[in-house]
Amino acid sequence: xxxGTDWWFWISSLAFVVLSAxxxxxxxxxxxxRILRAAQSEPSENLDAAGVLFSVPGxxxxxxxxxxxxxxxxxxxxxxxxxxxxxxxxxxxGVLELAMKTWLPTVPVPEDAARSTDxxxxxxxxxSFPYPSGHMLRSVILLGxxxxxxxxxxxxxxxxxxxxxxxxxxxxxxxxxxxxxIGGILLGVAGLAWAFGERSAINCQPSAKS
Numbered sequence: 001x002x003x004g005t006d007w008w009f010w011i012s013s014l015a016f017v018v019l020s021a022x023x024x025x026x027x028x029x030x031x032x033x034r035i036l037r038a039a040q041s042e043p044s045e046n047l048d049a050a051g052v053l054f055s056v057p058g059x060x061x062x063x064x065x066x067x068x069x070x071x072x073x074x075x076x077x078x079x080x081x082x083x084x085x086x087x088x089x090x091x092x093x094g095v096l097e098l099a100m101k102t103w104l105p106t107v108p109v110p111e112d113a114a115r116s117t118d119x120x121x122x123x124x125x126x127x128s129f130p131y132p133s134g135h136m137l138r139s140v141i142l143l144g145x146x147x148x149x150x151x152x153x154x155x156x157x158x159x160x161x162x163x164x165x166x167x168x169x170x171x172x173x174x175x176x177x178x179x180x181x182i183g184g185i186l187l188g189v190a191g192l193a194w195a196f197g198e199r200s201a202i203n204c205q206p207s208a209k210s
Contacts, residue, residue, distance in 0.1 A: 009193035016132075016186035023131050023179050024104045032177035036113060039172045048116055051169035055118040058135025058166055063142050064090075070145060082195065089191035090141055096187065097134045101127035106180075113174030132183030133176045139166045140188025141195075148196060 022028060056062050067090050074083035106129045118135070140163065147159045167185070170176040 005193045005197040009190055009197055012186045012189040012193060016183060016190060019179065019183050019186060020100065020104060020131070023106045023183065026105075026107050028177065028179040029107045032107070032179050035178040036109070036171060036174065039168070040113070040115070040174065043115060043172075047169075047172060050165070051173040052116050052119060054162070054165040054169040055116075055135060055173070057143065057162060058133075058137070058139040059118060059120055060094075060134065060138065061120065061122050063138035067138075067142055070142070085195040086141070086145055089195040090138070093137055093141065093187050093191040094134070097132055097137055097184075098127065100131060101129050101134075104129055104131055106131040107177070109174060109177060115173050118175070130176050131180045132187055133170050133180040134184065135170060136166060136176075136181050136184030137188045137191075139163055140185055141191050144188065144192040145195070148192075 067087065071083040071087045074080070074086070108128070109130050143159045143163055147156050167181050170181050171178050
């Protein structure tokens with residue numbers, strides 16, 4: 001399993017670097033604009049409400065609180081290594097997200113495309129560019145950890161459905177380009193694969209006591 005997570009880490013990291021370079025060169029603008037127009041071609045109040053709902057899992061305060069709770073549960077069940085690595089992956093990818101939104105010169109999404117504001121209790125940090133999507137990044141790490149830790153068919157289907165909803169509504173709400181969303185997914189997968197890459201971290205069962 002460690003070999004599998006290493007593969008996911010290196011492939012997703014390489015793909016993220018390539019995508020980021022292309023986004024910085026603004027190679028996706030035409031395609032992104034077409035996808036945005038298609039996504040907003042038939043707007044409705046129901047879709048607006050769904051978009052706000054799907055904004056919650058990736059919100060910084062909600063995802064941060066949930067990640068702290070998950071890490072605490074893992075720590076109590078003697079999975080301290082995984083607990084620490086998940087928290088570290090969450091923080092480091094978040095710092096990288098903010099750095100790229102500050103310095104990677106991608107095309108901003110037009111302000112008049114936004115259909116709603118994200119529900120939040122904290123002021124949004126100022127940044128110049130939209131790449132990558134922080135909501136998508138945080139959702140992938142948090143919900144991806146749930147997916148890997150609890151192999152329940154219904155739960156895993158729900159996780160995948162929520163992630164698909166987050167991805168679709170980020171574009172529909174006009175707050176991100178499709179390339180931003182893909183970038184968030186790739187960075188999230190890389191962080192998740194790194195967190196689960198250590199043998200002691202992968203072991204999801206508490207160690208036996210003598």
